[in-house]
Amino acid sequence: MKNNWLEHLKEKLKTDQYSSSESERYRHSHDESSHHAVEPEVVCFPESKEDIQAILETARTFGIPVTPFGAGSGLEGQAIPVKGGISLDFERMNQVLKFSPEDMQITVQPGITRKQLNKLINRQGLYFPIDPGADASIGGMAATNASGTTAVRYGTMRDQITDMEVVLADGTIIHTGSKAKKSSSGYHLTGLFTGSEGTLGIITEITLKLHGIPEHVIAASCTFSTPRECAEAAHMILLSGIPILRMEFVDALSISQVNTYGNYGIPERHSLFFEFAGMKKAAEEEAVLAEELLTGLGAENWKVAVDAEERSLIWKARHEMSYAFRHLKGTKVTGGDVCVPISKLPDLIDYARELIEESALVGGILGHIGDGNFHTLIVFDSESPAQQEAAELVNEKLAFRAIELGGTCTGEHGVGIGKRKFQQTEHGAAVSVMKNMKQLLDPENLLNPDKIFE
Amino acid sequence: MKNNWLEHLKEKLKTDQYSSSESERYRHSHDESSHHAVEPEVVCFPESKEDIQAILETARTFGIPVTPFGAGSGLEGQAIPVKGGISLDFERMNQVLKFSPEDMQITVQPGITRKQLNKLINRQGLYFPIDPGADASIGGMAATNASGTTAVRYGTMRDQITDMEVVLADGTIIHTGSKAKKSSSGYHLTGLFTGSEGTLGIITEITLKLHGIPEHVIAASCTFSTPRECAEAAHMILLSGIPILRMEFVDALSISQVNTYGNYGIPERHSLFFEFAGMKKAAEEEAVLAEELLTGLGAENWKVAVDAEERSLIWKARHEMSYAFRHLKGTKVTGGDVCVPISKLPDLIDYARELIEESALVGGILGHIGDGNFHTLIVFDSESPAQQEAAELVNEKLAFRAIELGGTCTGEHGVGIGKRKFQQTEHGAAVSVMKNMKQLLDPENLLNPDKIFE
Ligand SMILES: Cc1cc2nc3c(=O)[nH]c(=O)nc-3n(C[C@H](O)[C@H](O)[C@H](O)COP(=O)(O)OP(=O)(O)OC[C@H]3O[C@@H](n4cnc5c(N)ncnc54)[C@H](O)[C@@H]3O)c2cc1C
Ligand SMILES: Cc1cc2nc3c(=O)[nH]c(=O)nc-3n(C[C@H](O)[C@H](O)[C@H](O)COP(=O)(O)OP(=O)(O)OC[C@H]3O[C@@H](n4cnc5c(N)ncnc54)[C@H](O)[C@@H]3O)c2cc1C
Numbered sequence: 024m025k026n027n028w029l030e031h032l033k034e035k036l037k038t039d040q041y042s043s044s045e046s047e048r049y050r051h052s053h054d055e056s057s058h059h060a061v062e063p064e065v066v067c068f069p070e071s072k073e074d075i076q077a078i079l080e081t082a083r084t085f086g087i088p089v090t091p092f093g094a095g096s097g098l099e100g101q102a103i104p105v106k107g108g109i110s111l112d113f114e115r116m117n118q119v120l121k122f123s124p125e126d127m128q129i130t131v132q133p134g135i136t137r138k139q140l141n142k143l144i145n146r147q148g149l150y151f152p153i154d155p156g157a158d159a160s161i162g163g164m165a166a167t168n169a170s171g172t173t174a175v176r177y178g179t180m181r182d183q184i185t186d187m188e189v190v191l192a193d194g195t196i197i198h199t200g201s202k203a204k205k206s207s208s209g210y211h212l213t214g215l216f217t218g219s220e221g222t223l224g225i226i227t228e229i230t231l232k233l234h235g236i237p238e239h240v241i242a243a244s245c246t247f248s249t250p251r252e253c254a255e256a257a258h259m260i261l262l263s264g265i266p267i268l269r270m271e272f273v274d275a276l277s278i279s280q281v282n283t284y285g286n287y288g289i290p291e292r293h294s295l296f297f298e299f300a301g302m303k304k305a306a307e308e309e310a311v312l313a314e315e316l317l318t319g320l321g322a323e324n325w326k327v328a329v330d331a332e333e334r335s336l337i338w339k340a341r342h343e344m345s346y347a348f349r350h351l352k353g354t355k356v357t358g359g360d361v362c363v364p365i366s367k368l369p370d371l372i373d374y375a376r377e378l379i380e381e382s383a384l385v386g387g388i389l390g391h392i393g394d395g396n397f398h399t400l401i402v403f404d405s406e407s408p409a410q411q412e413a414a415e416l417v418n419e420k421l422a423f424r425a426i427e428l429g430g431t432c433t434g435e436h437g438v439g440i441g442k443r444k445f446q447q448t449e450h451g452a453a454v455s456v457m458k459n460m461k462q463l464l465d466p467e468n469l470l471n472p473d474k475i476f477e
Numbered sequence: 478m479k480n481n482w483l484e485h486l487k488e489k490l491k492t493d494q495y496s497s498s499e500s501e502r503y504r505h506s507h508d509e510s511s512h513h514a515v516e517p518e519v520v521c522f523p524e525s526k527e528d529i530q531a532i533l534e535t536a537r538t539f540g541i542p543v544t545p546f547g548a549g550s551g552l553e554g555q556a557i558p559v560k561g562g563i564s565l566d567f568e569r570m571n572q573v574l575k576f577s578p579e580d581m582q583i584t585v586q587p588g589i590t591r592k593q594l595n596k597l598i599n600r601q602g603l604y605f606p607i608d609p610g611a612d613a614s615i616g617g618m619a620a621t622n623a624s625g626t627t628a629v630r631y632g633t634m635r636d637q638i639t640d641m642e643v644v645l646a647d648g649t650i651i652h653t654g655s656k657a658k659k660s661s662s663g664y665h666l667t668g669l670f671t672g673s674e675g676t677l678g679i680i681t682e683i684t685l686k687l688h689g690i691p692e693h694v695i696a697a698s699c700t701f702s703t704p705r706e707c708a709e710a711a712h713m714i715l716l717s718g719i720p721i722l723r724m725e726f727v728d729a730l731s732i733s734q735v736n737t738y739g740n741y742g743i744p745e746r747h748s749l750f751f752e753f754a755g756m757k758k759a760a761e762e763e764a765v766l767a768e769e770l771l772t773g774l775g776a777e778n779w780k781v782a783v784d785a786e787e788r789s790l791i792w793k794a795r796h797e798m799s800y801a802f803r804h805l806k807g808t809k810v811t812g813g814d815v816c817v818p819i820s821k822l823p824d825l826i827d828y829a830r831e832l833i834e835e836s837a838l839v840g841g842i843l844g845h846i847g848d849g850n851f852h853t854l855i856v857f858d859s860e861s862p863a864q865q866e867a868a869e870l871v872n873e874k875l876a877f878r879a880i881e882l883g884g885t886c887t888g889e890h891g892v893g894i895g896k897r898k899f900q901q902t903e904h905g906a907a908v909s910v911m912k913n914m915k916q917l918l919d920p921e922n923l924l925n926p927d928k929i930f931e
Binding site: 067070106116123125126127128167168169170172178179181182191195196197198199202203204205206207208209211212213214215217218223235237238258261262263264265266276301302303305308309312360362363364365366394396397425426428429430431432434435436437438442445446449450451452453454455456457459460463464475 | 673712
């Protein structure tokens, strides 16, 4: 049977479009999470939606699972082919299909990465602001509803997509929306497929809203004595209505970690990082008002960076935080991704700190505090099951507490493998509705099986 | 059989919770559209989700259709119970369940109207910006994915909702999301139920994001010689990155109509109306930049209104536009709601003008031009089927052209009855997916039957 399906598959593709080499199977067996790696039997490199239809035909005929693979930067094992079968790598589907600067819109294939995309559009004065720390693929970002430091202004991937082309499990090709900026026509399939982690269909085209590069940008940072003070100050900034582009929290331990990693020399205290952006006078006014408000709340070390180099250094450091925890030999990192109403943040961050201390492991806290979203990054010895368990217990307790507070177990990373256990508690009776939708769109459970639901 | 189901229903409700009086049946037979009125057999006034569960139980037992009714301000006949049965009126479910100013969030019952809501929250410095011209209910606005003059900054209803409680056809109660500002957990049911026009479930609770009332607001307007010039100027404003709060287009004919209606004395030329809002200096800078840009493009009659009274007069006029067309005795109004990528607007507006002239009817054009969304308002003699047909032909041609251009037949009003005929052309193969979802969630087709799909 097995050779059978591989033969069936190979007949439809060019010989360089599939590989069962050890290196490709290894490369597609894991993502950036600490979840158990599983190798696919074959990796396919589709070049068109027709290739994908053909691959799905084999999958249906022989009951072979298909797991899409973007840049493999996921943090919940979403791209791991836990049931083997086919890994679908989009690296050859990375073209811009239509760039319409006049409509501030672009249609791309899923394999293009966010940095490649920005390189192409920046010269037109436009940018695509969603920025997970990694250079993720747009397809992967759509599939996980990714966001990042700019969500506080622009929202998440879901808010940026007006249309997707999707190949369904049965080979049907649909468009989920249109090129209009808003629509009240039909059911909102765009929102449904965004964040579905490859379990409902294969995304082959994505139309994104683009944004004008702000005329003027001011970066700033300040420090406080405790994480709680940072959270309270962030809350005050939001209530004040000062329109920030970015507002990030990083605790002292994480800063010392990134200083060691990148030699940044940033003050090793609990810190808030800001970006104010827009018309020149507006951004300047905002920065001044923020400084007044923050120093009134006891902020220290207020520092402003206007020139591009200094600014990008700060944000490079922020984006490297997560890698800074990952670079230690023999260790792994696991992390939570809770998101709660902003008023609950101070308590929840205190609770996270307590849990990390109880676990006796090294762990930092940082996050997109303006959205009520933060991450724990907990380092454990990859050879010690006890340490791994202790690290996971922190995430688990934190996730359940976040749900209790009306929040979510995952603000941006998605469910994948690691957050399946929270779905019933978070979504209750809605889980059956979700499972029915999966059943409706993928009755044979071929598309990324065993993700999101247990 | 019929008495049977009414008896069954009445046993579960208090006697003042249902009515088959002529006046109630009439009131619930129509909305603000020109679609054919149909009376329900009974109107129910639920006071809780348990009441709704009870009503749905009768509906299931006897196969009786149930059509939710908000404020009845819909423009596509969505609330018309075309198959008779039960009209579900939410006027008694209009409470605030939880107001969290500290999280800029509120949870309400669906029957509260947008003006009632704003009255309650404005004193805390917060507002809910989505503003369809009518004082619609929040439930109706969620069910149609309404938007309005502020969508260009804040997006649509869908972007404002983080959670809904929904009673499904089988009586199950689910929550579609959480109280977190963003989430990547589970499938995005919130987006799916928003805009589903009561066909997938009955909304009993809605959690909304609120926004700070801008510190400073400047209203402004200017005129051009042609609608095309207005559209081109609006496009330039968007590309310039000047962050507007509102940008509306109103053609000369519509202005003369509203002048007659409300004695406003506005210059009767093709006009753009703006609002700039934020920190004081920022708003001022934006207004000055916009003026420079617009006068460079040939704008005339640039006028700025800062004081609240003058400002609200302008926006009152804008919100009355639609009523201004409706006040003529013996006439009815029908209107399109197309939305296209912004670069296609100038041509499409020209085309709309042509079509209206061909039809030899009186008709205006106005709309939320910053979103690429505009309305035609065409007046016809309510006794003349030929005129009605001619008016509808304008909408039809315009909708098909908009879809051809990559846009949508409805930017904000929804599908209801009048835009069912465009669904197949706009959504193609996705229509089957949508119909399957309807079938999944409402297998007996009890919830607002015959809407959205033919
Ligand atoms: C250092 C670091 C920092 C990070 N910071 C953030 C952050 O700030 N915010 C954030 O949201 N995430 C963050 N992430 C997580 C990760 O970058 C995101 O989850 C990203 O969206 C994954 O994209 P990818 O292309 O790597 O997808 P992959 O990991 O390859 O796959 C992710 C999921 O998408 C599916 N998929 C991929 N392509 C398709 C397609 N064409 N059709 C259907 N399904 C598809 C896969 O099957 C899988 O389920 C970070 C990761 C790292 C390593
Ligand atoms: C003068 C005028 C100007 C307008 N301007 C705009 C505009 O700028 N933008 C815009 O978007 N619209 C506009 N509209 C249209 C209308 O106001 C919107 O469609 C509004 O959202 C309808 O809300 P409603 O409460 O009146 O709902 P209704 O008309 O009563 O019902 C609309 C739909 O919602 C469903 N529904 C109501 N409550 C529930 C519930 N609790 N659960 C499930 N389904 C429910 C109904 O079944 C129906 O399908 C305008 C209308 C008028 C008359």
